[in-house]
Amino acid sequence: EVQLVESGGGLVQPGGSLRLSCAASGFTFSIYSMSWVRQAPGRGLEWVANINQDAREKYYVDSVKGRFTISRDNAKNSLYLQMNSLRAEDTAVYFCATDGFDIWGQGTMVTVSS
Amino acid sequence: QAGLTQPPSVSKGLRQTATLTCTGNSNNVGDQGAAWLQQHQGHPPKLLSYRDNKRPSGISERFSASTSGNTASLTITGLQPEDEADYYCLAWDSSLSARVFGGGTKLTVL
Numbered sequence: 001e002v003q004l005v006e007s008g009g010g011l012v013q014p015g016g017s018l019r020l021s022c023a024a025s026g027f028t029f030s031i032y033s034m035s036w037v038r039q040a041p042g043r044g045l046e047w048v049a050n051i052n053q054d055a056r057e058k059y060y061v062d063s064v065k066g067r068f069t070i071s072r073d074n075a076k077n078s079l080y081l082q083m084n085s086l087r088a089e090d091t092a093v094y095f096c097a098t099d100g101f102d103i104w105g106q107g108t109m110v111t112v113s114s
Numbered sequence: 115q116a117g118l119t120q121p122p123s124v125s126k127g128l129r130q131t132a133t134l135t136c137t138g139n140s141n142n143v144g145d146q147g148a149a150w151l152q153q154h155q156g157h158p159p160k161l162l163s164y165r166d167n168k169r170p171s172g173i174s175e176r177f178s179a180s181t182s183g184n185t186a187s188l189t190i191t192g193l194q195p196e197d198e199a200d201y202y203c204l205a206w207d208s209s210l211s212a213r214v215f216g217g218g219t220k221l222t223v224l
Contacts, residue, residue, distance in 0.1 A: 035213065037159075045151075045159065045202050047213040059211050095158055101149060101204065102170055104158035 002026035002103055004096050009108030016086050016112070022079040022096030022105055030074040033099035036081050038092035039107075046092070049081065050099050063089075086112045118143065118203050118216035125222040130193050136186040136203030136216045148186035148203040150179055153218075159202065162188065190221075198223045 008020040020036070035050040049060045049070040058070050069082040079096050093107040119137040126132040136148055147166060151159040161170050163179035176191045186203055203216040 044218040045215045047204070047215055050213065061212055100164060101151060101159070102161045102164070106158055
């Protein structure tokens with residue numbers, strides 16, 4: 001079964017850090033560029049970052065540049081999002097997806113609050 | 115970062131046809147077109163069409179996409195109750211080196 005499973009979300013204080021993981025199975029992860037997309041409660045989708053197959057190319061939305069880092073480990077079929085200096089406005093469900101957006105995970109909730 | 119512009123809501127009757135629009139500029143929609151995704155409440159998005167208005171396998175022929183200039187459109191024919199959902203367009207913006215989403219359109223099937 002083709003699957004993406006996110007983990008690592010939770011409650012964190014402003015200024016804190018979290019590392020999200022996304023485990024891929026059922027397809028050849030290493031040949032896909034991957035993205036993180038987030039959705040704040042009651043709001044629309046916002047693209048966060050993407051990474052190409054060999055991790056040499058990474059792009060970010062302006063609001064997370066310098067704070068978030070996307071990475072991958074093709075040997076472990078895993079995608080990551082290191083989130084530092086978290087702000088209240090980063091509160092959202094974070095989805096991982098193939099960069100063609102044909103495969104999505106169920107999402108993991110990140111809440112930034114004191 | 116500027117996103118793509120979608121009408122917040124559209125309402126149509128059962129079995130009617132709905133056309134959803136997504137307006138960008140020459141750096142995004144006008145350059146590489148847009149993808150369309152459907153999202154039901156509490157679920158992850160689902161891809162309906164992608165670059166060059168192609169449909170992934172398993173997506174009903176009732177969904178068709180097109181692009182004219184800087185505007186992308188998604189047409190849904192024979193509206194069914196299950197089509198009631200939020201619809202998002204998505205494009206790569208070459209000036210921003212980033213992907214941009216539209217704000218989403220909530221489709222109500224009356």
